[in-house]
Amino acid sequence: MTKTRRTESETVRREQILNAARKVLDTKGYDATTVSDIVKEAGVAQGTFYLYFESKKDAVMELGRQVMGEMTRRLTAAQRSDATFEEQLRLVLRTGFQVADQNADLCRLMHVGEESAGRKIKQAVGVAENPFMLSMVAMFRSAIERGETFMCDPEVAVRLLHRMVGGALQEAHLYGDKEDTKCIAETMEELVVRAFVKR
Amino acid sequence: MTKTRRTESETVRREQILNAARKVLDTKGYDATTVSDIVKEAGVAQGTFYLYFESKKDAVMELGRQVMGEMTRRLTAAQRSDATFEEQLRLVLRTGFQVADQNADLCRLMHVGEESAGRKIKQAVGVAENPFMLSMVAMFRSAIERGETFMCDPEVAVRLLHRMVGGALQEAHLYGDKEDTKCIAETMEELVVRAFVKR
Amino acid sequence: MTKTRRTESETVRREQILNAARKVLDTKGYDATTVSDIVKEAGVAQGTFYLYFESKKDAVMELGRQVMGEMTRRLTAAQRSDATFEEQLRLVLRTGFQVADQNADLCRLMHVGEESAGRKIKQAVGVAENPFMLSMVAMFRSAIERGETFMCDPEVAVRLLHRMVGGALQEAHLYGDKEDTKCIAETMEELVVRAFVKR
Amino acid sequence: MTKTRRTESETVRREQILNAARKVLDTKGYDATTVSDIVKEAGVAQGTFYLYFESKKDAVMELGRQVMGEMTRRLTAAQRSDATFEEQLRLVLRTGFQVADQNADLCRLMHVGEESAGRKIKQAVGVAENPFMLSMVAMFRSAIERGETFMCDPEVAVRLLHRMVGGALQEAHLYGDKEDTKCIAETMEELVVRAFVKR
């Protein structure tokens, strides 16, 4: 009747629950996922969940932040200021696809923009305050100055790029197999470069 | 005490409920919307809903089908076989944005790819069996033959185009005001043409 | 598995649930009583409770209002302006005890003043806005003018009388049997008259 | 990370927890108070509570016993057998109000007669086995013999007096400010003397 009581470090336990949440969310989507599902998957008691998270939404927002954080970290590490706009753009796309490959499940949640709960999540991963988005805007601005891209509002451009790539990632991971994903990534990169880089 | 019993034709009553559903779904999203909300908005009884729809999901799927149908109808009407690929592409984009403007609410539901219910909806308006998507694939195929676009898998291209435009529509309608929407539409059209049309 | 669906008038169903609540509250007290207990006793489904009441507290407050209403109705009916203060006082006490006899269970809840939920209930049955309490204050005021009672703040006097009688009612119904109750009522009447009536 | 382990004598630790419990119970009432609240206030760990008390109820009952003990101690110390009944009565009332002033919080719990937990508490401080109540009964008995009060069942008289005073204390401490409390105490004393003392 009683499960063995495991006492792991707080961080480990958090991660254990988050991983379980990730797995279930991947299978069932945000709304169909219950806290009960998550704790069953994690192998902990119902109450334990609430020891680490205030609510289901809280946990999902944490997951969202994790992915964006990972993305930002990787991009920051890879950025080279002497690269051309095209090189920078390709780097962003590749890094994005790489992180997405490793977080396929979460990517599906990243663009939840239609559901009430999704809006809240969206805010947490929001656009304006997002350091990654801001650095992208800066990248576009200097590209416009240097004439490496066509004239446009850099913020609108970044928002569209974000959506385009996000859409492609979803398409790749929702419907595609491994091979398909690669093809989509390559096609996407080509399309984006054609769309944004002035030659 | 009791509401007047209206005896309208079956189709009218269906439409009445669907319009109510559309309005509520727009405001609250799929999961937060209750059947109770819908019937209250429609001014009919709880049970009446189930005379016209098998379930909540059924009604929402019907809404999805409506928009796609509208889109297909408009595009078919507008298509001219003697137009260039670029002209065709621009037409598709403009029509898409037009329909989306008139169905802003539903557009939010159309790209729900991550929600449980969303998947079901998705299937109903799915890609492979979708006549609109198929005609787009044909359009790309002949553009490749005529050398009006660069070499690629036409199906992948259509899927990506669909996602890119869908993403832009979401961005436009979720966050943008009227002015913003116009700017996004124009920028998007330019980007897509640059991305797909070989000049 | 399924219970027969009864469709009674709204008022009847409300009363059915309130009676069940009364019975369970009597046995288990406010906090130990669950909505689940109440619906089981009433023989209706969990959800049905929430069709008629917003919450457990809401239902209990309704019960409180019922008793106070009954008390006020009876006292108003019995009041005669030509009676002496002593006669009026005795009438109030007797009526109070009578109503209490018929609502023994609820009387226990009437003085719930210590529990958080109780405070809310208290407010609903509160002192200042209570027409019965106000008419009592008026009664005391004119008795002071006519010299039929000793000088005091009439509001304080009424609050104390209310508590004293309430306490006696509780004592009578919590611990007493039938005989005991009668004895307590008589003793109480004597004490109150001695305490308040100047001779 | 871990709190300093304090090694105080068992009694000190008990008192520390009881004081915390008293403070929290005062603010939130029995049911709204959680063991977690108490230990947080006391600055000890969750488990420590259960080293000193069997349950939440156990701790609250202990508090109840403390107040009654204090009351009995004070009254016994103050009692002078050569005093008249009126003097004795006034002493009891004043002492009662004094102890109550110093234990305002607990007084709210003492007359919880309707709450589940309250009943248990009640039993612990119950009437029949209570030395204080017994000495009061004796006081009344000899007053009757000496003709200092009117004829009545002394036990019923004590129970009613207890309730009357208890009710007044509640009224005073639940709703009254400092000034109000004094006024209530004085009015109450006057009323009780009029009610019980034959002149």
Place this chain on the structure above:
DNA sequence: GATGAATGAGTTTTCATTCAT
């Protein structure tokens, strides 16, 4: 057809209590 009261399984959340450390 139309109604809307009734249903009850399912959800989130709380918290007294336990026990490995």
Place this chain on the structure above:
DNA sequence: TATGAATGAAAACTCATTCAT
């Protein structure tokens, strides 16, 4: 002794769906 993470039973409340009228 002391700790506090973990437990899980139980609570309040929701809502898609049914069905007697």
